[in-house]
Amino acid sequence: MKRIAVITTIYRYLSHAQHFADRFLVGYPKEGKWHRPDMKVVSLYVDQKPEGDQSEDRAREFGFSVYPTIAEALRCGGDELAVDAVLLIGEHGEYPRNEKSQVLYPRYEFFKECIKVFEEDGRAVPIFNDKHLSYSFEKAKEMVDDGHRLGFGVLSGSSLPVTWRLPDVELPLECEIEEALMVGVGGSDPMDYHALEAMQCMTERRKGGETGVAAVQLIDGEEVWRAGKDGRWSLELLEAALSRSDTPCGLTDEDGRTQDMIGNGEIYRLVENPSAYFIEYNDGLRATLLMLNGAVRDYCFAAKLRDESVPVSTQFFLTPTPNVTYSACLIAKIEELFETGTAPYPAERTLLVSGTLESCLTSRHQGYIRLETPHLNVEYRAPAESQHARR
Amino acid sequence: MEKRPKIAAIATIYHKYAHAQHIVDRFLEGYGWNSRHHYPPMDLVSLHVEQVKDNDLSSDRLERFPEMKGYPTIAEALTFGGEELAVDGVLLIGEHGEYPSNEKGQRLYPRYEHFKQMAEVFERSGRGVPVFNDKHLSWNWEWAREMYDVSQDMGFAFMAGSSLPVTWRTPSIDMPLGVPVSEAVCVGYGGVDSYDFHALETLQCMVERREGGESGVKWLQAYRGDAFWQAHHTELWSRELFESALCRSHTLTPSRPGFNNPFPTLDELKDIVKDPIAYQYEHNDGLKSTMILMNGLVQDFNFAAYIGSNDEILSTQMYLPMPPARTTLANFFSPLVNNIEQMFLTGEATYPVERTLLTTGLVAAGVDSLFAESTRQETPHLDIAYQPTEVSTFWRT
Numbered sequence: 001m002k003r004i005a006v007i008t009t010i011y012r013y014l015s016h017a018q019h020f021a022d023r024f025l026v027g028y029p030k031e032g033k034w035h036r037p038d039m040k041v042v043s044l045y046v047d048q049k050p051e052g053d054q055s056e057d058r059a060r061e062f063g064f065s066v067y068p069t070i071a072e073a074l075r076c077g078g079d080e081l082a083v084d085a086v087l088l089i090g091e092h093g094e095y096p097r098n099e100k101s102q103v104l105y106p107r108y109e110f111f112k113e114c115i116k117v118f119e120e121d122g123r124a125v126p127i128f129n130d131k132h133l134s135y136s137f138e139k140a141k142e143m144v145d146d147g148h149r150l151g152f153g154v155l156s157g158s159s160l161p162v163t164w165r166l167p168d169v170e171l172p173l174e175c176e177i178e179e180a181l182m183v184g185v186g187g188s189d190p191m192d193y194h195a196l197e198a199m200q201c202m203t204e205r206r207k208g209g210e211t212g213v214a215a216v217q218l219i220d221g222e223e224v225w226r227a228g229k230d231g232r233w234s235l236e237l238l239e240a241a242l243s244r245s246d247t248p249c250g251l252t253d254e255d256g257r258t259q260d261m262i263g264n265g266e267i268y269r270l271v272e273n274p275s276a277y278f279i280e281y282n283d284g285l286r287a288t289l290l291m292l293n294g295a296v297r298d299y300c301f302a303a304k305l306r307d308e309s310v311p312v313s314t315q316f317f318l319t320p321t322p323n324v325t326y327s328a329c330l331i332a333k334i335e336e337l338f339e340t341g342t343a344p345y346p347a348e349r350t351l352l353v354s355g356t357l358e359s360c361l362t363s364r365h366q367g368y369i370r371l372e373t374p375h376l377n378v379e380y381r382a383p384a385e386s387q388h389a390r391r
Numbered sequence: 392m393e394k395r396p397k398i399a400a401i402a403t404i405y406h407k408y409a410h411a412q413h414i415v416d417r418f419l420e421g422y423g424w425n426s427r428h429h430y431p432p433m434d435l436v437s438l439h440v441e442q443v444k445d446n447d448l449s450s451d452r453l454e455r456f457p458e459m460k461g462y463p464t465i466a467e468a469l470t471f472g473g474e475e476l477a478v479d480g481v482l483l484i485g486e487h488g489e490y491p492s493n494e495k496g497q498r499l500y501p502r503y504e505h506f507k508q509m510a511e512v513f514e515r516s517g518r519g520v521p522v523f524n525d526k527h528l529s530w531n532w533e534w535a536r537e538m539y540d541v542s543q544d545m546g547f548a549f550m551a552g553s554s555l556p557v558t559w560r561t562p563s564i565d566m567p568l569g570v571p572v573s574e575a576v577c578v579g580y581g582g583v584d585s586y587d588f589h590a591l592e593t594l595q596c597m598v599e600r601r602e603g604g605e606s607g608v609k610w611l612q613a614y615r616g617d618a619f620w621q622a623h624h625t626e627l628w629s630r631e632l633f634e635s636a637l638c639r640s641h642t643l644t645p646s647r648p649g650f651n652n653p654f655p656t657l658d659e660l661k662d663i664v665k666d667p668i669a670y671q672y673e674h675n676d677g678l679k680s681t682m683i684l685m686n687g688l689v690q691d692f693n694f695a696a697y698i699g700s701n702d703e704i705l706s707t708q709m710y711l712p713m714p715p716a717r718t719t720l721a722n723f724f725s726p727l728v729n730n731i732e733q734m735f736l737t738g739e740a741t742y743p744v745e746r747t748l749l750t751t752g753l754v755a756a757g758v759d760s761l762f763a764e765s766t767r768q769e770t771p772h773l774d775i776a777y778q779p780t781e782v783s784t785f786w787r788t
């Protein structure tokens with residue numbers, strides 16, 4: 001039975017640590033069965049214990065210990081690494097933001113503590129890192145490089161790439177994408193990250209595989225609509241993405257009606273401060289994330305494929321609170337990493353998206369300039385097999 | 392250019408989130424479909440609304456869509472005030488509105504009465520046109536049978552039923568056509584003579600695809616309260632299928648404080664579900680199906696069955712994007728409207744109305760069994776055999 005260490009910022013109801021780690025303790029729904037991983041949480045480190053902290057309760061009930069340091073958690077209080085895998089969750093908790101409004105979660109610092117133990121003890125085990133690797137590409141790259149250098153599996157990222165899709169579509173491997181667009185909502189930097197990674201798990205399947213990002217630009221406000229009218233992003237793709245939304249606001253909130261939000265102009269009225277994240281890939285593909293708070297409340301994707309007259313589109317289905325079964329979809333992938341030692345999809349995806357987001361926020365901070373991003377030359381291949389929930 | 396069909400809508404009431412609003416609005420305002428905002432290639436030209444109250448939206452819709460006219464009677468809506476039938480398709484939406492209930496708790500929606508008024512116009516005009524009847528045909532089995540027989544005698548296309556058979560599924564799977572099915576379960580929520588119908592349609596749209604097709608139903612027995620738990624305990628229905636269905640839910644009520652998604656123990660189930668209800672019934676070919684309403688435990692509809700020669704489990708959720716808590720649009724009406732559109736365009740129902748005739752009879756039998764202290768109801772009148780469509784008709788694109 002694999003032994004797992006949980007390293008987290010906080011552990012309280014509906015924090016990521018709670019709904020991720022709990023699934024290893026009580027099981028989770030998988031392919032129509034209640035699945036109980038053949039794994040045991042043996043140690044826990046929590047960085048902050050706010051009101052509602054559940055770490056001691058869980059430790060008592062499920063028979064593991066809470067340790068005061070990451071190294072002790074990994075060694076279970078002994079002299080050497082005593083776990084087979086690490087669940088690293090640096091999400092939620094009180095951490096400062098930088099000038100670009102990025103929350104400075106200590107994921108890199110936690111990860112490096114693990115590396116130190118791995119190096120000292122001469123053995124490395126798989127790590128899952130929740131969400132983006134770090135707010136800093138440089139740090140994120142070091143994390144992925146550590147995995148390659150020490151030869152352990154690293155999996156990272158959001159639940160969106162692996163949750164249900166409505167409809168259940170996957171882009172054909174090696175398809176030719178002319179343009180891609182994602183609609184997201186929520187704040188920066190947590191929710192734009194989810195939306196960017198959802199888009200990336202689709203675009204990475206294009207012909208030639210992922211080539212990295214050449215340049216980015218972020219714009220806010222009325223400029224976003226002007227850019228659409230100028231053809232910098234596709235109105236047709238926005239219509240396609242919105243056709244998948246279950247949550248148009250405004251008139252739909254008022255009297256339940258369906259609406260063509262572009263045709264009736266409501267979208268321009270409802271979104272007080274739209275943002276567009278423009279991504280230019282090294283192979284020439286252009287992709288855009290539109291953050292449209294006020295218009296909708298879900299995450300929808302659309303792409304124009306060569307030789308297809310109608311865009312392909314889907315909604316990344318964020319299942320309801322409190323079950324948030326989308327995180328069960330991610331736990332199944334983490335379990336696969338822990339069981340096999342190999343990540344089911346490359347951490348380079350998350351690395352690229354971490355860096356893309358950082359550069360987009362730098363663009364905004366520097367007056368919305370276009371930024372060339374030679375450092376984001378992250379190349380990788382998508383797994384041939386679909387990784388999202390479909391069984 | 393091909394002639395655009397003219398459509399009449401007959402509704403009990405038209406307010407926010409009433410079925411008439413969901414359905415008629417999609418014809419008027421269009422809806423998201425296959426990467427477009429799709430406008431049905433037909434014109435909704437006449438509307439009759441039986442109850443107009445303070446929350447009415449029909450006056451707003453008539454004003455904003457002047458090509459649609461309101462009429463005070465069903466006959467006038469179908470004839471534009473003349474003698475002859477003047478439309479190419481009819482929507483009958485007898486759901487919501489203030490109607491009395493009978494002693495068995497059935498809400499007496501006037502679906503049969505509206506249908507009969509429509510059928511009189513058809514007869515007078517010497518022709519019928521395709522008709523969609525929202526939800527079950529009637530609360531009264533004899534009346535439902537008569538509606539079906541009239542459609543058969545007059546030879547017009549007739550579709551009816553719930554959105555459950557046509558909405559998204561997670562996972563997006565259908566019952567393989569012609570596969571043996573040895574037992575089926577649906578775990579859903581809602582009340583008697585309302586959401587039980589949705590759960591029965593969920594079951595039926597799957598099991599009708601089994602080897603031999605649908606053979607009709609011999610008997611039904613309802614279980615409630617302690618009798619339910621007793622039956623559950625003795626595995627009158629498969630515990631494994633029940634649990635498999637729960638494992639497809641996205642809305643399992645946490646059985647322990649502080650946990651967001653634990654799987655409930657039997658004791659916890661009893662604590663959470665105060666009034667469990669089941670309708671178990673046997674089909675003429677021996678298949679047993681069980682419809683279970685677990686109010687308090689789930690807020691979605693989940694299906695599980697043993698299929699094939701090795702009794703493998705096939706399970707899925709029929710997903711309802713349900714406003715206002717989770718969404719703003721009840722988009723499960725989009726695939727329903729899309730199927731109705733196809734019927735109006737081709738004159739052929741896209742799936743058999745016999746499914747809804749059967750589920751209508753099952754609701755009535757369930758209500759009767761509950762009213763008769765859960766006694767078994769023999770259902771020789773539900774000797775309704777039919778074949779499913781080969782092509783899947785649920786929302787996949």
